[in-house]
Amino acid sequence: MIVRSTELQNNFGKYLRVAAKEDVIVTRNGVEIARLVSKEGHSEEELQESTVQESAASYHFRGRTATFEEFLELTSDGETRYEYMDGKIYLLSSPRVSHQYVITQLLPIFHQWAGDSGCIPFTAPYDIRPKRPYDDNPNVVQPDLMIICDLNDNLNDQDYYTGVPLLVVEILSESTQGRDLVKKLDLYMECGVKEYWIVDPLEKKLIIYHFKDQKIHQTAMCKPPESARSFLFEGLSVELNQLFMP
Template sequence: MWGDHMIVSSTEVQNNFGKYLVLAAKEEIIVTRNGIEVARLQSMEGKPHATIQESVLKETADSYPFKGRQASYEEFVELTRDEENRYEYIDGEIYLLASPRTAHQFAITEMLVTFHQWFQGNECTPFVAPYDIRLKRLNRNDPNVVQPDLMVICDLDDHLDERDYYTGVPSLVVEVLSESTRSKDMVKKLDLYMESDVKEYWIVNPLNKEVTIYGFENNEVNKTRTYKHNETAQSFLFEGLSVELERIFKS
């Protein structure tokens, strides 16, 4: 500790993040990596415009300091309040969302066009990220915050809060895989969506040009099917909603 501030390494912050978040309310904490200052944590009390300077949040998806660390929902909200980067919060862990690649954007754009046309005049509406969705697992109170690549919402009018944020559960969600999100989307999000009353989950894989669709019922997988090559993916939930794989995968 030097003067009225404390100097700690990024490794120390990673291992004791909650502790230093509390200490930051009392004194400024300078975070270093290899002896170089990379971030400052300081109290926002009495400083309405103060933020986490050169925030530890503004790092790559592979190196941000609290990767793999546990944080409360309140900590997540506070840390990301004024951030320009995109984050998800699943089971107490914060995930930085990397910028999507061309194949990802190509697939989502083609799917959005198809979904938009199909749902015209319907009570359901397709949305794309960034759009925060707060989900609670079965029999758990702590919320999770995710940003599905594409989603279909059928209860929008009934679940908008006073700040115009959606508080309901999408009927259908779509995630496009990348190398960095593969395990999260195929394991963590599959489990989360299944336990949060989402009815259908599409996993779009540009790496092998496949689409796998899961239908959920009573918080369990009820149906599943994988489409390949030039097949047409068919929704279980919305009869007639389909996507031609050769249209969404960039050749």
């Protein structure tokens, strides 16, 4: 179980009882700071080894396995951004200037294209919960930019979108490029996204994947001074000379 330090302090007795049955991971601002482990059933050597291993744990939740309920508990304060994919939690770091520059260039282009089409661009932080067709377990991701065309049909009573965007954009950074290029590519392809844009500010390039029948149907890779054109949406194009920082 994962619990925030403030919650532990307010309900210490409760979590001591929980720790008798399972490990309790304590976090502060998304960082793992301690673990409550029952001594019952563990030798002193095992407890010492567990302590050493935990002290060397990664600062970020890179691939930390957890239940969906634990993920919801961890993110209930809304102060830190996380994603949850295939049963693992990932902490999202603060984006850099080159990352935000791309968003500020893309968003007005998407808005101008959308017009009165019924499609609406959205930017992070904004959760979507795609599901793989063979797995009922939810995923929670925050694409950098997306185009949603079925908002009115998939808005619940809590004002949250429950559908799948048709187009998703992720902007690579050092901490997320592994997930964006592999895990999210696979997730978006299987969950019903039709087009996936990957923007690389460092290499100054844009890769577009067009999905059909949960497979990669077409791809394109563009660099300045070329223009990138959507396979899915007629008239949606971006001049790459305008997309990246000078």
